[in-house]
Amino acid sequence: MNEIIIKPIGEIVSPYKTFDDMPIQGKFRENVEAYIELKEEFVPGLRDLDGFSHAYLLYYFNRSNRVTIEGRPFLENQTHGIFAIRSPHRPNHIGLSIVKIIKIEGSKLHFSNVDMLDKTPLLDIKPYIGYFDIRENVKSGWLEKHFENGKIPDNLFLKNKDK
Amino acid sequence: MNEIIIKPIGEIVSPYKTFDDMPIQGKFRENVEAYIELKEEFVPGLRDLDGFSHAYLLYYFNRSNRVTIEGRPFLENQTHGIFAIRSPHRPNHIGLSIVKIIKIEGSKLHFSNVDMLDKTPLLDIKPYIGYFDIRENVKSGWLEKHFENGKIPDNLFLKNKDK
Numbered sequence: 001m002n003e004i005i006i007k008p009i010g011e012i013v014s015p016y017k018t019f020d021d022m023p024i025q026g027k028f029r030e031n032v033e034a035y036i037e038l039k040e041e042f043v044p045g046l047r048d049l050d051g052f053s054h055a056y057l058l059y060y061f062n063r064s065n066r067v068t069i070e071g072r073p074f075l076e077n078q079t080h081g082i083f084a085i086r087s088p089h090r091p092n093h094i095g096l097s098i099v100k101i102i103k104i105e106g107s108k109l110h111f112s113n114v115d116m117l118d119k120t121p122l123l124d125i126k127p128y129i130g131y132f133d134i135r136e137n138v139k140s141g142w143l144e145k146h147f148e149n150g151k152i153p154d155n156l157f158l159k160n161k162d163k
Numbered sequence: 164m165n166e167i168i169i170k171p172i173g174e175i176v177s178p179y180k181t182f183d184d185m186p187i188q189g190k191f192r193e194n195v196e197a198y199i200e201l202k203e204e205f206v207p208g209l210r211d212l213d214g215f216s217h218a219y220l221l222y223y224f225n226r227s228n229r230v231t232i233e234g235r236p237f238l239e240n241q242t243h244g245i246f247a248i249r250s251p252h253r254p255n256h257i258g259l260s261i262v263k264i265i266k267i268e269g270s271k272l273h274f275s276n277v278d279m280l281d282k283t284p285l286l287d288i289k290p291y292i293g294y295f296d297i298r299e300n301v302k303s304g305w306l307e308k309h310f311e312n313g314k315i316p317d318n319l320f321l322k323n324k325d326k
Contacts, residue, residue, distance in 0.1 A: 001171060001223070002170060003169075004168070004171070005166050006169060006255045007165060007254075007255065008164060008165075025295050042232065042246075042254060045254070046244050047233060052303060053303075058255075058257055058259070069204075069208045070210060080211040081208040081210035083209055083212050083288040083289065084215065084290050086289060086290070090208075091170075091287065092221075092286050096259070098295075098298060100298075124257050127248065127303070127304060128303075129249075129303045130298070130301035132190055132261075135190075135216075135261060135263075138217060138292075139215060139216040140215060142214055
């Protein structure tokens with residue numbers, strides 16, 4: 001299997017139009033909202049998702065036109081392997097975010113915890129299941145030294161330096 | 164953007180050869196191990212991932228040849244929208260698992276919490292970051308009624324009924 005063809009199932013409509021005003025992690029902007037405009041044929045697939053508080057969104061980093069196998073993350077000046085960071089400039093350019101579901105109306109899924117740009121092509125939606133997805137004894141590698149009392153300072157999330 | 168071409172970055176070498184002996188969620192089989200055989204050109208991308216305890220694997224459900232917009236999950240006889248379940252028969256056939264990193268040696272990443280079949284094409288690896296990925300006040304929709312004292316009975320995970 002050498003090439004796989006995938007097709008967007010919809011689009012993300014986000015208030016963030018450029019990298020500069022977008023946070024690194026949407027978890028830190030609780031009050032910002034966006035929505036998914038799902039293609040009509042996939043709308044029945046949303047049934048019962050409204051019982052979940054959170055969902056994974058898989059999407060395509062369509063603004064990235066390069067792959068850096070070793071990249072510099074937002075918090076540091078040193079590089080790490082692309083699989084140890086969340087940079088968009090990765091093989092296959094697939095993005096993953098956990099968002100908070102606000103409401104689902106027809107073909108629109110409204111959510112907060114936004115960290116995608118406007119017009120980002122959506123590839124999949126999966127339910128976030130606490131019992132499977134919340135892990136214990138988690139070590140977060142190079143990121144841990146940036147934690148202060150278990151929290152990364154909020155101001156570090158206001159600019160995306162890795163663009 | 165109508166079609167996107169992606170290419171596997173490697174392959175998963177798993178002890179599970181068929182759906183029947185594979186668990187629904189790898190979290191419940193701590194002692195089973197598998198490994199990723201990464202293509203040579205991507206090996207530098209693994210640098211510093213060994214500081215993380217867990218990683219997301221994104222992969223291609225290459226054994227599924229259909230899409231069911233409303234499907235029946237393993238625990239139930241009733242159907243739900245495909246975006247409210249984790250079935251492989253989903254638009255774009257992209258799978259997502261959280262695995263526990265055992266060790267990284269050259270082009271091989273050894274892991275446990277295996278729930279993929281042998282020879283599954285790998286699309287991406289991302290670090291699991293507790294501070295971003297562990298959410299609070301999580302509601303898990305239709306799954307919650309199956310929890311007993313916060314746990315889904317282990318025997319329910321030994322057969323994949325959704326094949």
